[in-house]
Amino acid sequence: MRLSRSFLPTLKENPAEAQITSHRLMLRAGMIRQTAAGIYAWLPAGLRVLRHIANIVRHEQDAVGAQELLMPTMQSADLWKRSGRYDAYGPEMLRIRDRHERDMLFGPTNEEMITDLFGQAVKSYKELPQVLYQIQWKFRDEVRPRFGVMRGREFYMKDAYSFDLDHDAAVDTYRRMMLAYLRTFQRLGVRAIPMRADTGPIGGELSHEFLILAPTGESGVFFDSALEDQDWLGENVDLNDRASLEKFFTGMTSFYAATDEMHDAEAWAKVPAERQREGRGIEVGHIFNFGRKYTQSMDIAVSGPDGAPLYPEMGSYGIGVSRLVAAIIEASHDDNGIIWPASVAPxxxxxxxxxxxxxxxxxxxxxxxxxxxxxxxxxxxxxxxxxxxxxxxxxxxxxxxxxxxxxxxxxxxxxxxxxxxxxxxxxxxxxxxxxxxxxx
Known part of the structure; x- marks a missing residue:
């Protein structure tokens, strides 16, 4: 691209509305422009970064056998009423009524839709496991959108969903996805630490957030410095070998790491004082295992080995692609501007x-x-x-x-x-x- 012909509207002065470094630099570097509260247009340079990140995420999802599809941003409220989440989700969900007076919504997440699509196509346990993902825009009506694309109302996200025969198989999928996430963030040029986390409105029992350390992070974090000092990419892990996955996961999770919501003071006290680290972190990924919550509530079953109906075990795996753009900048900049890792630079x-x-x-x-x-x-x-x-x-x-x-x-x-x-x-x-x- 010749700069004399490019649409790259840089700014010399810091915008008054920008409160954090990434927001300020993304505006100054001509990457984004706000069109409404918490909603941004991505200009050519910003879009290039967004696509580079998405392509790395896509490659690592494909590597663990996930299959890409694309779901619509608009969803029927009937799906959410089937799962019982329509009224429970809260005001962050943008509810809409079409010209035929049908209740619709702008999807904040896709557990219901993917479960319904799965149920229409998969009828037998022999067709399991299935891992499906998309990279798509979502909308959550934040009460106070701020910090640019870090906490906007419209955002670009990779969301994956797994369907497994039983709990053991679902946990194996969870472990493979954790490893895929670590490799993804390594390729993006950042270190994101997996931490025990609350499952929130999606639900479930097993949950980890991936956080990039930064003073502007919204979450308090507590972790063992061994997680920073060691290489957890698991290059020798056989993704199809349960013992290999177990060893990797046990090693990773044996060290204390938790967000403030899940912090356990008693367990924290057992970490040697010289290895205790506290700070702030930016959440860039979140993985869940929530069992049969959605397949049972929506009555999506397959024929099991004995011919009886079987409700598959599910998991959900998200990466904030647009948020990662800002998080990388927060972790990699100086007084003169952004310092991009080569893998994602525009x-x-x-x-x-x-x-x-x-x-x-x-x-x-x-x-x-x-x-x-x-x-x-x-x-x-x-x-x-x-x-x-x-x-x-x-x-x-x-x-x-x-x-x-x-x-x-x-x-x-x-x-x-x-x-x-x-x-x-x-x-x-x-x-x-x-x-x-x-x-x-």
Whole structure:
């Protein structure tokens, strides 16, 4: 993308309405614009980040055998009345009546709809297990939407739902999903710690939240520092082997970690004092195992091994894709702007032409840009160098490829690492090799 032709409306001043860093930087970097309270339009740069995160989430869901579908945002209230949640959910649910006076709602979650879809298609225990997921917009009518996309009313979310034969199989699915989540967050360039959590209005018994540590987090957290010090990605875990999954899960959950809602002072006192950590966290994922709550309440059964009706065990697994954009910024920024992990950055690198019109500068910039025009942002504007550097830091590209007349004479490019600030002078070929590497 050539910056001179892009729709990237950056702001020099901090917006008065932005209270936290991510909201401020997303507005300044031209990623989002508010259209109503708690509702945002995603501009091209922000949408690119949203899609990169969604693609990583999608890849890791596919890797554990989940199948993607897409459910509508509008749901019939009849489904929720069948489960008993229609009146119980609360005012966060946006209730609507269509022209035929039928009760509808803008879906805040999809347990009822996915259970109904499952029941229409799956009739025998032999068709289990099933894990289905979508990445879709949802709406919850927050009483006080704030902090930009961190707590908006409309949000983009991955929600997955599992159907298993019995409790043991459902717990195995839960463990596989926990591992998938840890690998997802690792690929996103953040460390999210799984913590015991309240199940909330979705219900169930087994529940973990995944939280990214940040001072602006809304949840208080208590955890054993061993969870930060060790690698829990489980690269050697066989997802299809129950013993391997059990060992992984037992090791992960043996260390204390809980949100303030689930904090146990007695258990906390047993953690060695030098390993006790307290702080704030941003919830970016939540997984539940809630048994037969929905299959029984909605009377969705399959034929069991003995021919009798069997109600499958269910689980629900959410990742806040749009919230992750803000959470990553909260965890990765400096005074100059965003510092994106390469895996989710809107552009992997910025090309900064310090002298537009100089034949050698222009030629080198064009050669670099041609290597990956979809992944590079070429600052070809007739702006002073200071403005170009400021915008590159604000937008947070992992790398900056700086081309000036002095270096261009010798066929050299200055390469800046946004995270470390380190600068090196490289040949054009070396800069091209870097572009190829960060796209991989």
């Amino acid at each position: 552009f992997r690198a910025a090309i900064i032409n310090l002298k537009n019109g100089d034949a050698q500068c222009d030629a080198i910039c064009e050669k670099l840009y041609a290597a990956a025009p979809d992944d590079l942002l070429y600052d070809d504007r007739a702006e002073r160098a200071g403005a170009k550097f400021a915008d590159a830091d604000l937008l947070g590209h992992p790398w900056q490829l700086i081309v000036g007349p002095r270096g261009a004479k010798d066929g050299k490019v200055e390469v800046k690492n946004r995270r470390t600030g380190e600068r090196t002078e490289e040949t054009v070929d070396a800069a091209l090799a870097l572009i190829a590497k960060i796209r991989a």
